[in-house]
Amino acid sequence: MAMENIIYPRPTEKFIYEKRAPVDAVCPACGGKNVKRYRVIMYLGPKIRTKCQDCLHTLQTEEPTVADQWPPYWAITRSGRWKPSRVG
C-alpha cells in the first residue's frame, strides 16, 4: 500500500497560489461563461467545486480523490480504503 499524502517536504516557492482550472460550461444562474474548477474548504470540509467566477454560483461539488491531495493529509486507513477491525 503506497504511503501517499502522509509526509510532504516544505514547499520551495516562497508565495503559494491556488490554481483554478477553466471549465467549458455556462452558469445556470447568471449565464456567464467564466466557470472554473478548484479546491475549496466549504461547510462540509475540503471539496472540489466547479463555480461561476462571475456570480459564485456552484455548479457542482465533488469529493476529492487521493490524487487531489485535498486535504493535504489523507489517512491511508480512511473509510473506504481499509476495512474496519473489531476495534476500529
Place this chain on the structure above:
Amino acid sequence: MPKYKIGIDVGGTFTDLIAISNNGETLTTKVLSVKDDQSAGIIKGLKKLGLRPEEVELIGHGFTVGLNAVLTRTGDKVGLLTTKGHRDNLDFGRMYRPWGKFLYDPNWMRPHVERPLVSRKYRRGITERILWDASELVALDEGELRGELDLLKKDGVNSIAICFLNAYLNDAHEERAKEIVGEVIPDAYIQSSRLNPVVKEYERTITVVLDAYIGKIVSRYFDLLEQRLQDAGYRCDIFIMQFNGGFARPSALRTKPIYTLTSGPVAGVLGSRFLGEDLGVNNLLTLDMGGTSTDLGVIRDGVAVMTTQMELEHAINVNLPMVEINTIGSGGGSIIYTDNVGALKVGPESAGSNPGPACYGLGGTKPTITDAHMVRGVIYPEVFGAGEVAPDLDLARKAFKQLANTLKLKIEDLALGSIQLATAQMAEAIRSISTYRGLDPRDYTLVAFGAAGPMHAADIARNLGIKDVIIPVNPGCFSAFGCCVADIKNNFVESHVKIIDGLGPDGINASFRRLQETARKDLLSQNVPEEFQTFEWLLYGMYAGQTWDLPISIPIQTYDNEGIAKLKEQFHEKYFEVRGYKAEELPIIVTTLEVDGYGTVSEKHKPPKIELGHHEVDRVAVVGVRKVYFRDTGYADMPFYDRKKLKSGNTIVGPAVIVEETGTNVLERGDHARVDEQGNLRISVS
C-alpha cells in the same frame, strides 16, 4: 390591640405595602413610587394604609436607592486606592467577553470602561506590597498616600475605597491607610477589603467599590427615612431587607450599604420560603414576573439557594454571600417583534411603564406580552390594574396588525404564539438555575407572583414537567409580604487559601472563634438578645489546582484531627453531589470560613384562614363568561372568577381565569385549581 408587621417593597413603578396582624388581618395598598425620593412614597403608602403608629410592631423594608444609583451611575464620587501598578483591574474586568449577541461584536465595550464607577483619574496606585505569605515586601509610603489624597480631596472625592493586593491575608496597610484618609478627608465614607476579606483581587475590588459608590447615598436615605417616620409618629423597629436573605437595622448597614442592593427580589424568595415552610413544601422554584423583568429563585430542602456572585452588568459583580436570583428580561411589557430575517422574538426590550403596553393607551404602539394576553381575551379590563389603567382591546389588536401582515399570520395566532415563546424563554431561564445545576424541576413546586407571574405560571410549569403550582394570596404584593417575615441576619468571613491539614485544628478553631464573636457582638448591637441568636458555620473549599470553591455547612464545635477528617469526607461527598466526581487523592484547600448569625425579631406570623366553602364555587364568585382564544377551537367561552369571593375548598377546573386586583390567574384545559385554607391557589398542572 392587634399589632401589625408592615412590609414595604419599593419598585420601579409602584411601592407595595402590606400589613399583617397577629390576629389574622391583612391590609394591602399600592402607591406610585416617587422616583428620586423613595421614602416620600413610603410615607404616602403608610398614610394610605391607614394604621395608627401605635398599632405597628415593625416595618420591614426593601428599596432600590443603591441599585438605581449604580445602574444610572449617579452614585458618590469615589477614589480607589490600590497597590501601585494595579489600578486598572476595574477596566480589565476578568478579561472575558459576554456570551450572547456581543461575543463576536467588535463594537462591544466593557461596561466599566464605557460608564465607569471610578474613572482612572481617581484610581491611585499606592506604594505598598503584601505577599502571598502575608509578609511585607514594600512598606506603605504614607507621604505619597497623603499627596494622592490631597489631589482627590481637591476634586471633591468624598468616598474612598481601599483595596490592596493580598489584603485578605494581611490588611495592616489598609487599616493604616484608613487612619490617614480620616485625617486628610475627615468626612469621607471609607470602605476597605474588610467588607469582603476573601481572595480574588478583582472580585474584592469591585465589591468594595460598589459599596463606596453608594455609601453616602444610602446613609442620606436612612437619615431621611428615619426622620420622616419619626415625624409621622412611628416608634417601632425598622428593618431593612438585605440580599443575604435577612434583615438588618439601618445602623448596622451604614457601614456596609452594599447589602441593600437587591432587596426586592430577595424578599419574594423569602416570602416563598415562609409559604413553603407553612404548607410543608420544601422544594420550590420562585417566579416573580413584573413588567420588565422576571426574577427567579430556588428553595431547596427549605433553604434558599445562595451564591457568592451576582452580576449587575457584565463584570460589575457583587461578590458576597447572597440569595441567588436569576433575572431575565422577560416581563408583561416585553416587546414582540421580528429580526432582520423575519424570525419572531420576545424582549428583552420592554415598553416598561412608559409608554407601557399598547392596550394601556398611554402612547405605546408596539405589541407587548400584555397586549397578547389582551387579544387572547384573558384580561378582565374591569378589574385589571386596580383602576390605574383601562386596557383597550382595539389598541392591542392594532399593535399586532403590521407584524401579523408581514408574517401572514392571524393576529390571534400571533398573540398566542408570542405568549408561547415568552413561556419557553422563562422555562429556559428556570432550567439554567435548576437543571443545569443538577436539580430536576419535576421535584419542585412552582410559586408564581408579581404582576404577570400568575398569567404564565401553569404554562411554564407544564413546559418544565412541574406538577404543582402555588399562587399565593395577593400575588402582586408578595415581595412586600416577604419583607414582613424575615429575621435579622449577618455574615462574617475570613479567607485562608491553605490546605486544610496545613490550617489544622488550631487555625480553624481560632478563625471560627473570632468570627463567632464578631457575629454575636453584631447581633447584640442590633438589639438581639442571646436567647434569640442562632448561628451557622460554613467552610468553602476546593481541590488543589482549581480556582472555584464550594461551600459546606459544618457542625458548630471545636475541631480536632478527627473532626477535620470528617470535614474532608463531608467535602468530598458534597463535591460528588454537585460535580459528579470526587478526587480523594487531592488535597483540599480551605479558601474561606464563614459564620452566619441569625436573630429572631418577632413572633412567627400565622397566616389567617379564609372562609370555608364547598367543592363547587358559589355563583356569586363568577364574574362573567367571556370568549378566549385557543389554537384548535378559536374563540371559546371561558368562565371568569373573582378570587376575593372564593372560599377554601373551592375547586376550579380549567380552562378558566381567576381575576384579582393585583393579578390574572390563567388555567388551561385540564389544570385543576384548589383554594386552600389560607386562600392560596394550589394548581395541579395537566
Place this chain on the structure above:
Amino acid sequence: MAKKTFSLTAPEIQERYGIDLITAEVIRNSFIQITRQMHATLLRGSYSPIIRDYMDMAVCVFLINQGQDGPEYEMVAVTEGCTQHAFNQQYFVNAMLNEYGLENMRPGDVLISNDTFRGGIHLSDLGAVSVVFCEGKPSFVVSNVAHWADMGGAAPGSFLNGWAVESYQEGLRIPPMLIYAEGVPVRTAFNLLIENTRIPHYVLGDMRAQCGTLVVGTRLVGNMVDKLGLEVSRNGAQYSIDYVQRISQQAISEFPDGVYEAEDWMDDDGIELEPVKTKVTVTIRGDKAEIDLSGSQRQPLGNTTSGWGAEATRLLIGFKTMLEPASPVNAGSFKQIDVISPSGTVHNGLPPTSTNFHADPGCRAYNSIYKALSHAMPERGVASDYGTCNAYLWGGLDTRPGRIGTPWIYYIIAPGGWGGTARTDGVPFCLVSYGNCYDPVVELIEQECPVIVLDKEFTMDSAGAGEHRGGPGTCVTYLALSDTTMTAGADRVRFPPPGEQGGGAAMPVYGYFLEDANVSFKHTRNGITPARFMKPLFGLVDADGRPDPSGGVYCLNTLAKSGKFSLRPVKAGTIFRNYCSGGGGFGDSLRRPVNLVLKDVENELLSPEFAANAYGVVVNPATMKVDEKATEERRRILAAQREQGKWSVPVACYPNWPK
C-alpha cells in the same frame, strides 16, 4: 438592483418544514438549550482550570443529512467558550466521521481526535464525538472539544515550544479512535493518553467530563425526539440551520459586490527570523463570498503555522465579526462562504510540520479580513487588534518554604486592546477574537507559583491614535522567586498593529528585564520606566534600548533575537517586564473630539505630548485645560502637512522615552 429578502412568512415555514413558525423557533431554542446544559455539565465535571477558567472549549449538536456522496454533518447549535472552537467543530466533526466511517459508529461509542491535519486547531485541543441513534438510525451527533493542559511532547503545555519544527516533537497526535466503545472505556486508548501526558489525573478527570457531557447530550436529544417525534425534530433542526444561513445571506448582500485585497505580516517564526506574509482576497457577489489565501507565504520552519481547519475558522470568525456578530453560530454561518487555502502556506501547513503555535498566523488571518472588509465598507470598518498570542510559559520546581519541590506552571497571557472601529474606541484588555477566557487571578497565581506580579496596568500612549482610538496596551511585570525557564510566543514586535482608514498604529510588543522590584514601585509611572533600569529582551528599540517603534531597530542588541524563543533559563530574582501592544486606531485622529482627547489626558492614558503629536490637541499640563486656539491651529497645520506628504499620524509610543 432589487433588494432581496431572506425572511419567511408563517405559511412558507409551514410548507418548507411542515411545522408552524412558533414550533420552529421553540425547537431552535431547544437545541441551543441542549448545548447549554451540556456546557454546564462539562464545566461542573471538569477537572482542570483550563476548561473552567480559560473556557477553551465548545459543545455542539449536529444534524445528519444524507448527501449525494455520503452522510453530511451540519451543526445545529453550539455553546462555546472560545469562539474558534464553535466554528472549528463544523470542519472537524465532518473530517473525523468521514474518515472513521459513520457505519462503524454504535450507540455509546465516543470517537476522539486532536489532529491539526484532519482539520483541528492544535494537538492540545481534544475533540470527542458521539452519534445519537433514533429509531435505530444515526440521526444526530453530539460533540465537544476542550483544551488539555498537556499533551506530551518536548515542552510542558505542548503549546509554545518554538524549537519544535515537526509535529512529532510537539505532542501526542491522536487520529480518530474510540475512547469508549458502547459505553465501555477502551483500556488501550486510556493508557495511551495517561502514559504519554504529564498530568495524568487531569487527563482522566477531563476525559471523563467530556464523555459524560456527550452522554447527557445524547439523552437530551433523545428526550426531544421522544416528545416531538423524529421528523419534527429533524425539520426543526433544519429550520435552525437555514435560519442562520438566511442571516448570513442578508448580511453578505448588504456589502457591496467586489474584490477586496489585504496583506499583513508576522514578525518571524523564531527560527528563520524572516517576516512571513499573509495575503487575503475577499470576493463578494450578491449573497455569496469567497476568501482566498493565495499569495500567502509558504509554511515557516518554526511551529508558527496553522492547519487548514484552524485557519478557515479564523477567517470565518473575522467575517462574522464584520458582517453579523449578533447571530448564533451553526452550519448556516458557513454555507455562503468558501475558503480557498493553497496547501503549504503558513495557513495550511503540510504534515509533518509543527502547527502547535498557530495563534499568531490566526491573528494575521482575521486581521486581514478586517482590513479587506473595512475597505469594502468603511462605515462598518474595524482596525486590527493587538494581534498576537503574547504568551509566556514559566515553569519549574518551587523553592518557597512549605512548597519545596512542588512543580508549577504559569501561562502568562497578557492581552492588549482591540482596534478602534467606525463606531467606537477599541475595548481594552481583551483576548484575541478567536479566544475568550477568564484572566487568571493574581492572588491565586502568587499562592500556587513562586511569582510576584508587580505591575498590571495600562501603558500610557500605547493605543493606536484615530478618530476612534484602539484599546490601550498593557504593562505587566513578573518577579520570579525560584529558578524557572521561559518559553515566549510574541508577535507584533516588529510590525506594530496597524491602524485603519487613516488611523495610527499601536505601540508594538516589548520584552525587558528589570533590575529590581523598586523599579516598579519607584521608577515606573503609567508603565513608563527609564531605559537605564531595563535591559531589552526583544522589541523595536534605539541604541539606548528605549522603545522606539518609529525609528528603532528590530531586536537591536537585545538579549533575544525575536519574540519567540524556547526554554530560556531564568534565575530566581529575575524580573520580566512585558509591554503588550494596543489596538490600531480607526479614522482620522485630527477629527477625534477634543473633549475625548482631554479625558484620556486627564486619565493618564495619553501624555500631553502625544496628544499634541498625534491628535493635534494642545493641553496645558498645569491647568489640564485645552488651549482651543492652539489646537485649531495645530490641527490645521498637521492636516496641511499630511496633504503634502510631510506628516502622518505617529505610531503610538510615549514620546521622548526617558533614558
